[in-house]
Amino acid sequence: MNPVSLEKKNAERRENEPPMSPAEFEAAIRAVGPERYHDLHPFHHMLHGGKLNRGQVQAWALNRFCYQSAVPRKDAALISRAYDRELRREWTHRILDHDGLPPDEPGGIERWLILTDGLGLDREYVISRRGALPATIFAVEAYVTFVREQPLTIAVASSLTELFAPKIHKERIAGMLENYDFIDDKVMAYFKRRLTQAPRDADFALQYILKNAKTRDEQEACVEAVRFKCNVLWVQLDALHHAYIDGHIPPGAFRPEADR
Numbered sequence: 001m002n003p004v005s006l007e008k009k010n011a012e013r014r015e016n017e018p019p020m021s022p023a024e025f026e027a028a029i030r031a032v033g034p035e036r037y038h039d040l041h042p043f044h045h046m047l048h049g050g051k052l053n054r055g056q057v058q059a060w061a062l063n064r065f066c067y068q069s070a071v072p073r074k075d076a077a078l079i080s081r082a083y084d085r086e087l088r089r090e091w092t093h094r095i096l097d098h099d100g101l102p103p104d105e106p107g108g109i110e111r112w113l114i115l116t117d118g119l120g121l122d123r124e125y126v127i128s129r130r131g132a133l134p135a136t137i138f139a140v141e142a143y144v145t146f147v148r149e150q151p152l153t154i155a156v157a158s159s160l161t162e163l164f165a166p167k168i169h170k171e172r173i174a175g176m177l178e179n180y181d182f183i184d185d186k187v188m189a190y191f192k193r194r195l196t197q198a199p200r201d202a203d204f205a206l207q208y209i210l211k212n213a214k215t216r217d218e219q220e221a222c223v224e225a226v227r228f229k230c231n232v233l234w235v236q237l238d239a240l241h242h243a244y245i246d247g248h249i250p251p252g253a254f255r256p257e258a259d260r
Helices: 006-016 022-030 032-036 042-048 054-080 085-099 108-118 123-128 134-149 152-179 186-212 216-245
Strands: none
Touching: 022 032, 022 152, 022 186, 022 216, 032 152, 032 216, 042 054, 042 152, 042 216, 054 085, 054 108, 054 123, 054 134, 054 152, 054 216, 085 108, 085 186, 108 123, 108 186, 134 152, 134 216, 152 186, 152 216
């Protein structure tokens, strides 16, 4: 008798299972946050609790810029594959939210650069990504590749960490304003804007996958996509903790005390 792999058995099991109801499907997605979202990470608690020095906050902001600047690229990749005009129309505003629409809307990337400016980082250095941790770059590009290559419904699902984002933004605004004398309202503008943008974006993406993920297999792949995205966010904090808390800064990465 030929052995049957566990993966094959699980696939056969899912094929025989009926799709989750919309309520069950949504509950499965929302359950990912309390288990895996990066508000659980020790570095997150240190950042918001005022436990980091200025150089460590600089390192976080510089590395996080790599993620922020990749968001419109992954959204453009998704749009390029969409034949659904409603989806393209809705998703386009995500690019504008980050890249801006002159003259009145500077965009999220510009607001993030105001944050790094306020922390004393050279803007050209931040944009260049020269000082970013290797793990940051790998994680960010893995996310862009995932959205470009996965089936469209699953790619959309990967954005649903936005369901959990308003809570972390509120914590970040309150905690950083309270605990760091080098943070003020101006540099926290990015997070304040996301308090309204993220729920709007998450609601559309959630309704899209509830409608378009038809099979149990596809539904479970969507849930797994949310887990993948949580991993992308989590590993960035792992890398920051390893480098700037434990002291293992890799060659070429940002060093707070170094002249650049």
